[in-house]
Amino acid sequence: MEFDIVGPEAIRxxxxxxxxxxxTxxxxxHAERNPHVVAEITADQFPDGEYELLAGVKDxxxxxxxxxxxxxxxxxxxLFDGGPVMRIEGDYLEFARLxxxxxGFLSHASGVATTALDVRRAAPDSLVLSFGARHVHPSIAAMIERSALIAGLDGFSHVAGGEVLGRDAGGTMPHALVICFGRGKQEAAWQAFDEAVGEDVPRVALCDTYSDETDEALRAATALGDRLDSVRLDTTGSRRGDFRHIVKEVRWTLDAHGREDVDVFVSGGxxxxxxxxxxxxxxxxxxxxxxxxxxPVDFALDLVEVDGELAAKRGKLTGAKSVYRTPDGGHHVGLRGRDGPEGGEPLLEPLLRDGEVVDGVELGIDAAAERAARDAERCAYGAE
Structure with missing residues (x-):
């Protein structure tokens, strides 16, 4: 039996x-009609102060x-807030069925990138990894991880997603590994892991499987000694109580036993x-x-010009538009060809000309992540 996956050939x-x-x-x-059109992709017509992070442009x-x-x-x-994020010009049948x-490319990736930016900005100085590929169809795991990296997350867990992106996935051990060694034998699981995996893999011991988190963290530090990099707490929600207090207690106990070098990593919901x-x-x-x-971000594609004439359906803004980042970090939408706001930075840039990617266009993850970090600061995204 085959998986229920629409393949790249069908998309192309x-x-x-x-x-x-x-x-259509x-x-x-049949009507021998194929007008030259300007189409725009938008989520909101006007800025409303709710920024979202754009992803999916490469696809x-x-x-x-x-x-x-x-x-x-x-x-x-x-970041964008109203107006077009993309403009396509050409004969309509050249791209209509696409x-x-x-x-789909833009909507789903931008939604994931935006939520990833939420967590990045919530803990800007912490290591934050994407662990969510298990919640989505495996065929889109690489999109999830790419969008998370664009938002500034530090890594991800999905192996095949990493192969697509040319990046190494990270991760250590699940509860299943500890359970396979049996209750009360957590040390055997941690030590076997340490002996088996490559030296490039951080030694992170999962410390909440059978016993109190503080107890298991100290036992892991004793079992692995100086080779232990971190302990991970993934305590089930029904057993957490005051989770902040648990984390502080683990930190205190490790410090009290001279293990200030062991980090505390937290996951789970x-x-x-x-x-x-x-x-x-x-x-x-x-x-x-x-x-x-x-x-997903609720993008729509609308025709705004047909054969050089202004056109738009009711409720949408007619005519090709430009969008700008204003000096104060705001977002401005105006008609193309008209003067923009004083000191405004045009956001729409050439991507394709006559079907070819424009020289100098940077579609890589690192460049996008740098843009996201700059825009988040400039626009005070997620500021408290």
Missing amino acids: DGRATDAYFDR ETTLR VAALLEGRNVDVDAIPSGR ETSIL LGPENLRALRDVADGFGVGGYVSNAD
């Missing part, structure tokens, strides 16, 4: 589409490459509020469902 060929685009293409070809560029279109886009890793995939509450007592976090289960 335009078969990963909504049926009404099939009908059939109708327009859209890959899909539209080789097609006779010009594309301008806000680069991945920049709309479903284009919106965490979100921004948890990170803000624990960032001064924990050294790092693994965040799962809050990031991976993000709601």
Whole structure:
């Protein structure tokens, strides 16, 4: 039996589409009608003060490459708030049936990147890793991890996702490993792990499987000695009580026994509020469902010009637009060709010309992450 996965060929060929685009293409070809259009992709028409982080641009560029279109886009890793994040110009049938995939690429990745930025800003000085791939269909794991990295998270757990991205996945041990050695034999599990894995793997002992977190943390420090890098607390919610107190108690106990060198890493059902509450007592976090289960951004693609004439459906703004970052970190939307705000930075940049990626366009993860960090500071994203 095959997995229920729509493959890359179907996406590139335009078969990963909504049926009404099939009908539209059939109708327009029958009518010998294929106008030159300007299409814009937007979530909100006007700024409302709620920034979101753009991701997915690389995949859209890959899909539209080789097609006779010009594309301008806000680069991945920049914050947006109203107006277009992407503009496509060309004959409509050149890209009409690709709309479903284009919106999917941008909507889902931007939603994940935005929630990842939430947790990044909640603990800006802590190690934060993406642990959420287990909550989504495995075919999109690389998108989850890429979006998390764009937002500034420090790493991720999914092996195949890392292979796609050219990055190494991280991780140590699950409760299942400890349980396989039996109750009361946690030391045997920690020591076997230390003996088995490569020297490049951090020695992080999971310390909440059978016993009190403080007890297991001290036992792990004794069993592994100076080889222990961190302990991880992944305590089930029903057993946590005052989790901040538990983390502080573990830290105190390790310090009291001369193990200030051992970090405390926390995971399990965490979100921004948890990170803000624990960032001064924990050294790092693994965040799962809050990031991976993000709601997609509700992007839409609308025609705003047809054969040089202004056009838009009711409720949408007609005409091609420009968007700007204002000197105070705000967001401004205006008609293309009109003067922008004084000192405003245009956000839409050339992405494709005649179906070819423009020279100098940087679609990599590191460049996007740098943009996200700069924009978050400039726009005071997540400021308390």
